[in-house]
Amino acid sequence: MVAVWVGAATALAFAVAGREKGPIPEETVLAAEKLREQAQRGGRADEWVRRLTDEVGPRLTGSAGDQLAGPWSASLMKSLGFTNVRLEPVRARSWMRLKESAEVIAPSRQPLVLTALGGSVSTPEGGIEAPVVAVPSLAALGELVANDPEYCRGKIVFFNQRMTRGREEMSGYGTSVPVRLHGAARAARAGAAAVLIRSIGTSNNRYAHTGQLRYENEASKIPAAALSNPDADLLERLVAGSHPVRVRLEIQTRSLEEVETANVVGEIPGRGAPEEIVVLSGHIDSWDLGTGAIDDGAGCALAIESARLIGEMPRKPLRTLRVVLFANEENGLAGGTEYAKRHASEIARHVAAIEADSGTGRPVGIGWNGGASGRPIMRALSELLVPLSAQKTFEGGYGGADLSPLGPTDLPLFGLRQDVSTYFDFHHTANDTFDKIEPVALRKATAALAVWAYVMADLPAPFPRGRLEKKQGEK
Numbered sequence: 031m032v033a034v035w036v037g038a039a040t041a042l043a044f045a046v047a048g049r050e051k052g053p054i055p056e057e058t059v060l061a062a063e064k065l066r067e068q069a070q071r072g073g074r075a076d077e078w079v080r081r082l083t084d085e086v087g088p089r090l091t092g093s094a095g096d097q098l099a100g101p102w103s104a105s106l107m108k109s110l111g112f113t114n115v116r117l118e119p120v121r122a123r124s125w126m127r128l129k130e131s132a133e134v135i136a137p138s139r140q141p142l143v144l145t146a147l148g149g150s151v152s153t154p155e156g157g158i159e160a161p162v163v164a165v166p167s168l169a170a171l172g173e174l175v176a177n178d179p180e181y182c183r184g185k186i187v188f189f190n191q192r193m194t195r196g197r198e199e200m201s202g203y204g205t206s207v208p209v210r211l212h213g214a215a216r217a218a219r220a221g222a223a224a225v226l227i228r229s230i231g232t233s234n235n236r237y238a239h240t241g242q243l244r245y246e247n248e249a250s251k252i253p254a255a256a257l258s259n260p261d262a263d264l265l266e267r268l269v270a271g272s273h274p275v276r277v278r279l280e281i282q283t284r285s286l287e288e289v290e291t292a293n294v295v296g297e298i299p300g301r302g303a304p305e306e307i308v309v310l311s312g313h314i315d316s317w318d319l320g321t322g323a324i325d326d327g328a329g330c331a332l333a334i335e336s337a338r339l340i341g342e343m344p345r346k347p348l349r350t351l352r353v354v355l356f357a358n359e360e361n362g363l364a365g366g367t368e369y370a371k372r373h374a375s376e377i378a379r380h381v382a383a384i385e386a387d388s389g390t391g392r393p394v395g396i397g398w399n400g401g402a403s404g405r406p407i408m409r410a411l412s413e414l415l416v417p418l419s420a421q422k423t424f425e426g427g428y429g430g431a432d433l434s435p436l437g438p439t440d441l442p443l444f445g446l447r448q449d450v451s452t453y454f455d456f457h458h459t460a461n462d463t464f465d466k467i468e469p470v471a472l473r474k475a476t477a478a479l480a481v482w483a484y485v486m487a488d489l490p491a492p493f494p495r496g497r498l499e500k501k502q503g504e505k
């Protein structure tokens with residue numbers, strides 16, 4: 031053990047000597063390295079997710095869990111020594127699923143596993159029964175309807191687009207999610223009675239993935255639901271056969287005009303420039319089906335735990351760390367929008383913001399968007415993340431959905447990037463539960479987030495502001 035320690039210390043000394051002239055001061059590097067080890071040894075993010083999912087449960091905007099989540103998170107942050115802990119009220123629309131079922135009526139008769147998409151309207155009482163037409167994509171819908179304006183009329187349109195699995199890339203999600211967002215509105219314009227989509231998810235288990243849809247004012251609102259992948263496979267085979275396929279679908283939902291929820295805020299004050307703020311964030315709301323362990327209990331826990339670890343350091347960073355747990359990310363983004371509005375006058379005193387909203391996987395790097403002259407800092411930061419194998423940097427984007435309302439400002443925005451190999455097996459399903467949390471990977475992710483936060487809050491001058499041009503061909 032002693033030999034190992036001496037080896038590590040020697041390697042550390044060389045590493046520090048090599049970085050002395052870099053953009054991150056030596057004392058900051060040493061503190062960040064210590065933090066990195068402590069997070070991996072004693073990180074407690076998994077404990078915060080366990081408690082959130084067990085003691086609060088699902089947290090869809092307006093639900094009992096959502097109402098409890100604010101005070102619960104505030105009291106956790108207070109107990110961990112955060113200051114200025116508060117709830118900032120957010121008005122948001124809420125929606126609730128009451129009943130959902132479907133079955134194939136012809137050519138065989140069997141139940142389908144599905145779940146209503148967030149925001150879906152109800153079917154008439156007793157449901158609807160209609161013939162099914164399969165459409166491979168949104169683009170294909172346009173062509174089919176151009177050839178035959180009656181193609182969808184009175185039918186259940188089945189969007190059968192398959193999501194591809196990624197490891198360090200979210201692009202599979204990015205390319206398939208427009209079907210969930212816009213499928214119902216597009217099919218409604220073509221006269222469809224209802225929409226079924228293949229789940230935007232990679233699991234071959236029989237779980238359906240929910241998620242928000244977007245109706246359009248000029249199109250009528252038709253009910254929409256996602257089939258589990260095995261049920262979408264069944265429907266795909268049936269539709270490919272020679273017999274007409276009919277499905278009965280019943281969905282009952284309720285939309286409430288507006289409810290009050292809250293962003294939860296807590297701080298670790300800086301030692302030298304406490305008025306300057308580094309935001310660490312996740313979103314506290316979740317879908318209703320599971321308990322929101324990976325989406326985004328994990329991200330909230332990462333933000334809280336990395337700030338807590340920094341708060342325990344003998345040498346606090348110069349600036350204040352502000353943990354923000356956003357409300358209503360899943361079905362409205364009212365929390366992120368409200369934060370940008372309420373804090374507009376102090377964005378000049380914000381120096382950086384990051385969001386963790388990619389689950390429980392090991393960290394792979396940091397996405398960022400700021401001034402191009404920040405590249406040398408990102409390179410030096412990336413070196414500090416090498417021992418975590420999290421040294422990749424991804425240029426462009428807006429850090430995370432909740433930070434996107436800050437996109438029009440020049441505030442540098444960051445996103446913690448994690449391995450998402452299995453994330454979309456559980457995302458937005460009843461299977462997003464605490465057992466999916468990977469404690470070792472989560473501790474590594476805590477370490478990466480803590481190193482990022484310490485460096486951003488302790489740089490002699492704030493990270494350069496501005497926006498990078500997106501690289502060509504990048505999503």
Ligand SMILES: [Zn+2]
Pocket residue numbers: 313325326359387
């Ligand atoms: Zn999320």
